[in-house]
Amino acid sequence: MTDEHSQSNRRIDRRTVLKTGAALGTAAMLPVAARPTAAIGLTSPGFGLGDLGWQDVDIEDAIPGVMSPTGTRDGAPYYRVEMRPGTHSHHPDIPDTKVWGYKGPNDAEGQYPGKTIEAAVNRRLKVEFVNELPDQHIFDVDTRVHGTTWEDYDEEWASQYDGAFPEVRTSTHAHGLHVESASDGLPEQWSSSSANGADVITGPQFEKAVYDYTNRQSPATLWYHDHALGTTRLNVYAGLAGFYLLRGPEEERLGLPSGDREVPMLFQDRAFNGPDEDEPTGSYKYPEEFEAEVSGDVSVVNGLAWPRFQVEPRQYRFRLLNGSNGRFFGLAFDNEGGTVPTMYQIGTDLGFLRDAVAVGPDQSKESLLLAPAERADVVVDFSEHAGETLTVTNDAGFPFESPSESTDGSDLPELAQFEVGTGTPQDPVVDPTSLRLPEPEQFSEQATVTTRQMGLVSPENDPSGIDTHLLNEGGLDTEPEHWGDDVVTEPQLGTTEIWELHNQTPDAHPIHLHLVDFQVVGRGPDGTDAPDPTERGNKDTVKVYAGETVRIISRFGNFAGRYVWHCHILEHEDQEMMRPYEVVTRSPKE
Ligand SMILES: [Cu+2]
Structure with missing residues (x-):
């Protein structure tokens, strides 16, 4: 794909001014020198929902x-x-x-x-x-x-x-x-x-x-x-x-819906070359030259574009995964004026939540927000919707900045449908509101031996000459590291640490740590707001919104050795927003 053939693609330059400032406390008083978020929305002429249908x-x-x-x-x-x-x-x-x-x-x-x-x-x-x-x-x-x-x-x-x-x-x-x-x-x-x-x-x-x-x-x-x-x-x-x-x-022992009522769902966006382009029609479209954030305009679930799933009027368990390169999804049901089933989130990345979270109109959450690589375990009962068609909608914009800034409409507003059969409705097999979910292991803040200040930054000029995001492990007023720099983060095997992730960019970044599970301690302008109910469980990937600080806690076991932590927007990860860290066994006195 050359530039001449990408004229239909949308170039998005988000020139939002970061809302951090002196009023927000010391953690937010950062020398923010971030560039606007540059992103590209690829388009697929002839393959939109309006062209193809479900x-x-x-x-x-x-x-x-x-x-x-x-x-x-x-x-x-x-x-x-x-x-x-x-x-x-x-x-x-x-x-x-x-x-x-x-x-x-x-x-x-x-x-x-x-x-x-x-x-x-x-x-x-x-x-x-x-x-x-x-x-x-x-x-x-x-x-x-x-x-x-x-x-x-x-x-x-x-x-x-x-x-x-x-x-x-x-x-x-x-x-x-x-x-x-x-x-x-x-x-x-x-x-x-x-x-x-x-x-x-x-x-x-x-x-x-x-x-x-x-x-x-x-x-x-x-x-x-x-x-x-x-x-x-x-x-x-x-x-x-x-x-x-x-x-x-x-x-x-929870007795959740299983067999063909348990459905893993990989949500992705893709773009395809259309009939008037140089590449074969139907081949994947991706920029020839590096772009720092890329989206497609076709919804693909488990490899199926614009799917309308035929389901029974029964209860299902869905294991949702956002496998997109850079697109966030804010998932909800729509029923053209009719009622919709409540989506109960019972699990997150690495196990069950402390309490199920109800997602739907008039519930604590209206949509379920998943950043790239995040998962949600949900239970949905279609038994009161026999003969109805429910649309899975997406309210997350691209590129995603924060829930308050990026949910005012999406360029990919519909992802899938569920067409509920007209057979005899079956009673739900579990009541998600009274499930006794296994307690996630709690990491103790009192046991914390090290608190690290980690910056997420987008420097003005990177030697590579391309749009680069970096992680800064040496505190907030030092030069950020590149991938090839020496390891500086060395947790000791079996010890508990808090990492304070300070996002100094106008873009949200899903931060993933290999090896461990962690819990979110706090978020917001100074990292002291409560975690979202959907992240009160063990996680491996956490959304860090533009300008905010997210504090996570983890215990670094069960293996010593070299691992990595990185942004899971794959374009960021590929171009340096990733760092090695090493779990060490030597004692701190050596
Ligand atoms: Cu990122």
Whole structure:
């Protein structure tokens, strides 16, 4: 896609003045030198909802299949999952799209979304992700982005190689899973393609091919996706994402809707090339040159564009995941004047909430806001809506700044529909308001040994010459670090820390920590407002709105070693808004 062919795309420059100031207390008295948020909204001529209409999908057919093990290793189920090209149909009226997907033992080609990996608490799995992709990317790789040339890596490591830097590299991260560093799918643990017997180059931090997942944590909705340095946004957009469901007895005793009444839902936005463009009609559209934040105008749920799901007048459990590169979703139901079912959120990223949160008209929340990578476990009862059609609406604008600034309308206002059958309504199987949800483990503020001041910044001029966001780990009045700078954040194994995330940009950033779960202690202008009811549980990704401070608490176990924390807007992550941190075992006195 060249600039001439992207004239229909919307360039969005948000020139909001940050509302921080001296009146808000010391934490907000920051030298804010942020640039306006630059973002691009891609358009898909001919493939909008008005052009195509909703496609009817039986809800059972929308549930991603379950990944089969390939065999066993060391007494544990072993999965060999290849990354391969595939051909995917998003909608009967969109020509087939070339994607990259995960291929299990029973798949003919790469699947998008990847099949669901089913795991059980305390039962170990071995998983090997093998890069069998072509050596040329589906999208243009902008080599100004950090991590896409030899020069971006350790010099001694790079000097072993001559020849071209591998354009297609993959590293697969199980998001939310607590794993040893060597199995984490870190950005520099990538592998180049082994297709056609090619010599594989592995990134400088690569340690092992077969990952060890111990699954020692609470049941939760996790997901696996690509994480290679400098091309994560392209690899995930090409299709490299799937669910990882971790189940356990404490969840089973709740008696939640299950089987074909339990539906994982991956919400994404995509853009497609239309008939008058250079690229094949129906192929994915993505900018040729790096853009710091990118959205599409087509709603895709579990790989299906504009879906209208056929459901029964019964109760369902939906495991919602925002898998977009940069778009936030504010989810609600609309029923053209009729009543809508209440959405009860019972779980967040890494397990159940303290109390279910009712989402709907006249409820404590009108919509359920999910930033990229966040999850919500919800229960919805359609039994009083037989014969009705409910629309899933989105009130989150793009780019997203904060709930008070960005919910006044969306450029993608409708995402999906539920058409409720006319069969006999079935009574709900659980009452979400009286469920005895397992208590999330509480981290103790009294046990905190270290409080860190972390800045989220967008400097005026980055040496890369492109729109760069950075993390600042050295307090608020120091120079922010780049990815390649030395590790400065070294929590001690087993200790509790509070991180104060100060957003000095006019954009919201979903901040994700690998290895740990954390809790939100406070947010708002000085970090002392109460967390939202939807985040009173264990999380791995937290929304930090423009200009605010979010305080999170975590205990750094169960593994020592190298991990990362980063923004989950994939364009930000790819261009330096990510830093290594290391959990250390040495005592502070040494
Ligand atoms: Cu960000």
